[in-house]
Amino acid sequence: xxxxxxxxxxxxxxxxxxxxxxxxxxxxxxxxxxxxxxxxxxxxxxxxxxxxxxxxxxxxxxxxxxxxxxxxxxxxxxxxxxxxxxxxxxxxxxxxxxxxxxxxxxxxxxxxxxxxxxxxxxxxxxxxxxxxxxxxxxxxxxxxxxxxxxxxxxxxxxxxxxxxxxxxxxxxxxxxxxxxxxxxxxxxxxxxxxxxxxxxxxxxxxxxxxxxxxxxxxxxxxxxxxxxxxxxx
Ligand code: ADP
Numbered sequence: 289x290x291x292x293x294x295x296x297x298x299x300x301x302x303x304x305x306x307x308x309x310x311x312x313x314x315x316x317x318x319x320x321x322x323x324x325x326x327x328x329x330x331x332x333x334x335x336x337x338x339x340x341x342x343x344x345x346x347x348x349x350x351x352x353x354x355x356x357x358x359x360x361x362x363x364x365x366x367x368x369x370x371x372x373x374x375x376x377x378x379x380x381x382x383x384x385x386x387x388x389x390x391x392x393x394x395x396x397x398x399x400x401x402x403x404x405x406x407x408x409x410x411x412x413x414x415x416x417x418x419x420x421x422x423x424x425x426x427x428x429x430x431x432x433x434x435x436x437x438x439x440x441x442x443x444x445x446x447x448x449x450x451x452x453x454x455x456x457x458x459x460x461x462x463x464x465x466x467x468x469x470x471x472x473x474x475x476x477x478x479x480x481x482x483x484x485x486x487x488x489x490x491x492x493x494x495x496x497x498x499x500x501x502x503x504x505x506x507x508x509x510x511x512x513x514x515x516x517x518x519x520x521x
Pocket of ligand 1: 366367368369370371377412413414415416417418457460466
């Protein structure tokens with residue numbers, strides 16, 4: 289299958305173009321903070337609870353809050369029915385999201401507490417870990433959790449020999465490399481960098497630059513979503 293034709297990608301995008309993205313903050317009444325993100329064909333809800341006392345007590349850390357994340361794919365989120373419950377992939381994504389968020393939250397302000405982040409993938413279409421990180425950090429800000437910075441994420445990849453931004457489903461399945469990136473947008477510090485496939489050093493550098501620039505665009509959308517909730521425009 290040809291993924292690039294006449295300089296355009298299979299869904300008509302140019303190499304450095306993001307899929308359409310919509311971010312909404314504060315969508316759930318019972319969570320302390322929440323966000324809903326549509327990113328191409330991905331639909332993700334994130335809900336944050338806390339900081340609250342960690343239970344059972346033996347899991348408490350006396351010096352800082354635990355950031356506990358759960359990534360879950362709904363049974364109806366993918367075309368083949370997804371078996372319910374955690375699998376290796378969702379455990380991995382929960383872990384990498386926790387680690388990235390732990391770096392930005394001022395956890396030392398909340399000893400013995402837990403901050404719980406639930407991410408529900410309602411529809412998956414490649415790039416759900418970046419969509420979830422994006423949603424989770426808006427939900428954390430919506431919950432008023434003190435953070436040193438935001439987390440903004442986007443994947444980059446290689447398709448038919450070209451470095452392209454924000455892989456779609458066919459590109460993810462048939463492409464040559466997939467490289468999700470998450471950064472702290474104000475400092476540019478990298479919080480997540482994973483890679484599937486192969487890139488030359490030159491391609492890698494190009495991909496990271498492309499991904500980081502896209503993260504800055506995501507950051508603007510995240511801020512806009514929060515502004516919209518609090519100012520109503
Ligand atoms: P990401 O969603 O962050 O890109 P992967 O690269 O592991 O993570 O997954 C790529 C895509 O593969 C997902 O977004 C989803 O569309 C699809 N996928 C993942 N797990 C399953 C599954 N169990 N069944 C069917 N499709 C899946």
